Amino acid sequence: MPYDLSDKLVIGISSRALFDLEVENAIYDQQGVDAYAQYQRDHENDPLQPGTAFPLVKALLQLNELIADRRLVEVVVISRNTPDTGLRAFNAIAAHKLDISRAAFTGGGPTAPYLQAFKIDLFLSRDTGDVQEAIDAGVAAAQLYAAPLDYSAPDKQIRIAFDGDAVLFSAESERIFAEKGLEAFARHEQRHRKKAMKEGPFAKLLLALSAIQKQFPPAQCPVRIAIVTARNSPAHQRVIHTLRTWNVTVDEAFFLGGLNKAEVLQAFGAHMFFDDQEGHVQKAAVVVPSGRVPYKGGTLEGARVARVRAGKSGTP
Template identity: 65%
Template sequence: MPFDLSDKLVIGLSSRALFDLESENALYEKQGVTAYSDYQRAHEDQVLSPGTAFPLVKALLGLNELVSGKQFVEVVLMSRNTADTGMRVFNSIEHYQLPITRAAFSGGEPIVSYLQPFKVDLFLSKSQDDVQSAVNAGLAAATLYAPPTANAARQEQIRIAFDGDAVLFSPESEFIYKEKGLDAFYAHEQAHRFDSMREGPFAKLLILLAKLQKQFPAERCPVRIAIVTARASPAHARVVHTLRAWGVTVDEAFFLGGVTKHEVLAAFGAHIFFDDQDVHLASAAPLVPSAKVPYRQA
C-alpha cells in the first residue's frame, strides 16, 4: 500500500538547513563541484553540527512518539546534492537518531519541481533562489538565518512564531503603509476591521498547525503558536476577525506597535520565527531560529 503524505505535516528542508555546512558551501562556491564532492567523500564519516532548523525538526519529529500508531509529521530531505555527496548528511542523520528516511537529491537542478510530489507544507533552506522559487509556486517557504548564539527555545513545547502582514496575511495592508504612511494604514484597517484579510504564504501552514493542535488536549498540547506583529490598536481588530473567519485561535498574540520583536520572541522561547523584513529578523536571529519569507513574484 502506498505511503500517504496527504494527512501529515510535511517539512521539506535542505541539508544546509538541517546541518551546519557553511564551510563546505564556501568551498563549493570558491573551488567548484569537484572540490566539494571530493571533500564530502573524504569526510563522509565526520558528523555534521546541527544547523538552524535542527531543533525545530527534532522537536516536530518527536510529536510522532506521543500517540502510539499515529504519525503527525514527515520530514523529507530536499537537496541539490547527488546521492553520493549526500552520504555524509545521511550518516549525520543516523548519528543523531533522527527518523528521516525520505530524500530527493536533484544533482544540481532546482529543487522546486519536487516539492509538490512530496506534498511539502513547509520548505526551509539557506538558498534564497530555491526559497523564492517555492514561494512563487504558491508554497510556504523561508530562508534561514544563521543559528542563534543563544538557546531560548522552550523544551517542553514546540513554539512557532509568525509575523502577520505578508506572512500569514496578504501584503496588501503592508503596501498601503509603505506607500501612503501610517495614518493611511490605520484608516484602511479601521474601515475594513470586519473584513477578512486574504491569505498570505503561511496561512495554510497556520491552519494546518491549528488542526494538529486539536489532536491533543488543550492543557497538554505540545505545540504553541504566537503572532508577533508590528500592528497595534485599532489595527489589531482585523487580525482577530481574520483568524475567526479561518477557524484559528492562536495561543499568544503580541501587537507591538513599533516595539522591537526580539525580546518578546526570546521570552516566548520560539523554535522558529517567520518574518518578511530583515530589520526584525536581524535582531531576532541571534536569540531564536529565524527565517525570512520573501514576497511572491509574478
C-alpha cells in the same frame, strides 16, 4: 498501498538548513563543485553539528511519539546535492537519531518542481533563490539565517512564532503602508476591521499546525503558536477577526507597534520565527532561529526601501 502524505504536516528541508554546513558551502563557493564533492566524500563519516532548523525538526518529529499508530509529521530532505555528496547528510541524520527516511537529491537542479510531488507544507533552506522559487510555486518557504550562538530550545513544547502581514495574511494591507504610508494603512484597517484578510503564504501552515493542536487536550498540547506583529491598536482588530473566520486560536499574540521583536521572541522561546522583513529577521536571528519569507515577486521590500530613502518611515 502507496504511503499517504496528504494527512500529515510535511516539512521539506535542505541539508544546510538542518546541519551546519557553512564550511562546506564556502568550499563550494570558492573552489567549485569538484572540490566540494571531494570534501564531502573525505568527511562523510565526520559528525555534523545542528543547523538553524535542527531544534524545530527534532521537536516536530517527536510529535509522532505522542499518538499511537499515527504519524503527524514527516520530514523530507530536499537538496541540490547529488546522491553521492548527500550521503553525508544521511549519515548525520542517523548519528543524531532523527526519524527521517525520505530525500530528493537533484544534483544541482532546481528543487521547487519536487515540492508538490512530496506534498511539502513548509520548505526551509539557507538558499535565497530556492526559497523564492518555492514561494513562487505556491509553497510556504523561508530563507533561514545563521543559528543564534546561545540558543537553547524549550523542553517538551514546540513554539512557533509568525509575523502577520505578508506571512500569515496577504500583503494587501502592508502594500498600502509601503506605498502610501502609516496613516493610509491605519484608515484602511479601521474601515475593514471586521473583514477577514486573505490568506498569505503561511496561512495553510498555520491551519495545519492548528489541526495538530486539536489532536491534544488544550492543557496538554505540545504545540504553541504566537503572532508577533508590528501592528498595534486599533489595527489589531482585523487580525482577531481574521483568525476567528479561519477558526484558528493562537496561544499568544503580541501587538508591538514598532517595538523590537527580538526581546519578545526570546521570552517566548521560539523554535522558529517567520517574518517577511529583513530587518526584523536579522535582529530576531541573534536570539532565536529565524527565517525570512520573501513576498512573491519581491515588490514589498523595494517599496519599503523607497519610502525609507524618501524619509517616509513608519511602522504598520
